[in-house]
Amino acid sequence: xxxxxxxxxxxxxxxxxxxxxxxxxxxxxxxxxxxxxxxxxxxxxxxxxxxxxxxxxxxxxxxxxxxxxxxxxxxxxxxxxxxxxxxxxxxxxxxxxxxxxxxxxxxxxxxxxxxxxxxxxxxxxxxxxxxxxxxxxxxxxxxxxxxxxxxxxxxxxxxxxxxxxxxxxxxxxxxxxxxxxxxxxxxxxxxxxxxxxxxxxxxxxxxxxxxxxxxxxxxxxxxxxxxxxxxxxxxxxxxxxxxxxxxxxxxxxxxxxxxxxxxxxxxxxxxxxxxxxxxxxxxxxxxxxxxxxxxxxxxxxxxxxxxxxxxxxxxxxxxxxxxxxxxxxxxxxxxxxxxxxxxxxxxxxxxxxxxxxxxxxxxxxxxxxxxxxxxxxxxxxxxxxxxxxxxxxxxxxxxxxxxxxx
DNA sequence: GTGACGATCCCATACGCTCC
DNA sequence: GGAGCGTATGGGATCGTCAC
Numbered sequence: 001x002x003x004x005x006x007x008x009x010x011x012x013x014x015x016x017x018x019x020x021x022x023x024x025x026x027x028x029x030x031x032x033x034x035x036x037x038x039x040x041x042x043x044x045x046x047x048x049x050x051x052x053x054x055x056x057x058x059x060x061x062x063x064x065x066x067x068x069x070x071x072x073x074x075x076x077x078x079x080x081x082x083x084x085x086x087x088x089x090x091x092x093x094x095x096x097x098x099x100x101x102x103x104x105x106x107x108x109x110x111x112x113x114x115x116x117x118x119x120x121x122x123x124x125x126x127x128x129x130x131x132x133x134x135x136x137x138x139x140x141x142x143x144x145x146x147x148x149x150x151x152x153x154x155x156x157x158x159x160x161x162x163x164x165x166x167x168x169x170x171x172x173x174x175x176x177x178x179x180x181x182x183x184x185x186x187x188x189x190x191x192x193x194x195x196x197x198x199x200x201x202x203x204x205x206x207x208x209x210x211x212x213x214x215x216x217x218x219x220x221x222x223x224x225x226x227x228x229x230x231x232x233x234x235x236x237x238x239x240x241x242x243x244x245x246x247x248x249x250x251x252x253x254x255x256x257x258x259x260x261x262x263x264x265x266x267x268x269x270x271x272x273x274x275x276x277x278x279x280x281x282x283x284x285x286x287x288x289x290x291x292x293x294x295x296x297x298x299x300x301x302x303x304x305x306x307x308x309x310x311x312x313x314x315x316x317x318x319x320x321x322x323x324x325x326x327x328x329x330x331x332x333x334x335x336x337x338x339x340x341x342x343x344x345x346x347x348x349x350x351x352x353x354x355x356x357x358x359x360x361x362x363x364x365x366x367x368x369x370x371x372x373x374x375x376x377x378x379x380x381x382x383x384x385x386x387x388x389x390x391x392x393x394x395x396x397x398x399x400x401x402x403x404x405x406x
Numbered sequence: 407g408t409g410a411c412g413a414t415c416c417c418a419t420a421c422g423c424t425c426c
Numbered sequence: 427g428g429a430g431c432g433t434a435t436g437g438g439a440t441c442g443t444c445a446c
Binding site: 049103104105106107159161162163166188190191195198279403 | 427428430431433434436443444445
């Protein structure tokens with residue numbers, strides 16, 4: 001088996017060496033190093049092109065600056081770090097990464113031909129892009145990327161938990177190398193972005209977030225993601241370097257956008273009161289699920305005060321339920337009382353429960369249920385399943401009347 | 407002890423979304 | 427176009443409380 005693998009590696013490397021000069025002749029395009037700032041590296045494992053660039057921390061990217069992330073309190077990331085929410089998340093100890101691949105599949109036939117890795121170093125944000133010029137040179141790319149990953153204590157990506165990292169792990173496994181990083185803590189920015197803006201934006205794809213939240217305008221250099229596998233194929237088989245330079249631009253822009261997106265999200269979570277355009281209901285749920293109850297209550301209050309009627313109703317509902325869960329019944333009841341003239345049946349039911357079970361006042365509970373039934377009949381209360389709601393209310397009323405009768 | 411009820415948890419299922 | 431994750435939803439099981 002080992003011999004077979006060695007032969008395969010040799011064959012692939014041989015093909016790579018043959019195809020490189022051919023590539024230059026077909027289209028007479030300039031070599032990659034003339035189009036992308038970088039240099040070729042030769043390792044025992046093969047050749048790899050390294051493009052490297054450092055950005056000042058006050059470098060703008062859209063409406064934000066790269067260094068904005070450094071002011072975000074580390075603890076805001078805890079709800080989004082997977083199983084390692086307790087791990088420290090220092091921007092200087094983590095790496096941002098994004099890979100360009102030959103397709104969307106997860107199998108052995110999908111290669112990562114470009115790995116972009118960014119990290120804060122002193123007064124700069126340094127971006128390194130490792131590029132494999134042919135399929136036979138993959139191990140060199142993996143070796144160089146591994147050195148960067150191994151020097152980090154955390155990962156940041158966009159959809160990297162589902163796509164980029166598992167794919168990279170597969171590539172290392174296929175070369176019989178251990179993945180260079182345990183994979184945790186891993187901040188996948190797609191998760192908090194969805195939590196914050198799912199109900200506000202038509203899409204939470206990185207390109208949409210760039211446009212709608214970050215003010216990033218890509219130049220004509222950019223290429224759409226779906227074309228990337230084809231462009232790499234053109235590079236390998238026909239030596240087309242110009243479109244490949246555009247892929248470098250695409251990858252670098254993705255990485256810089258991740259940095260400013262993280263800054264935007266981090267500041268928003270840290271100070272939700274100063275963040276218009278955020279889905280405070282989802283943010284509150286995220287806080288509540290992590291036990292940050294006061295922050296959750298604050299987020300729900302923000303939602304409750306929204307000018308968007310639907311968001312305001314949801315905010316009040318979540319606020320009341322969380323207060324009840326925390327045993328703050330009087331505060332919860334105040335919310336429900338204020339809601340009674342709205343078009344939601346929920347506050348009637350919650351108040352009826354409180355009167356029946358906690359306050360031992362079935363007569364008041366009955367009045368509330370009767371009023372809810374009446375409003376439901378008149379169509380003043382909207383609910384997803386009016387018939388079922390009517391049944392539930394009737395059942396509750398019958399029980400209360402039995403109780404009162406006795 | 408029994409029954410009714412609410413609260414909570416767990417599980418299964420369906421669906422939408424994102425990456426190249 | 428493949429695949430995995432998160433979310434929403436609904437049903438069932440379990441537990442604690444209370445009244446009888």
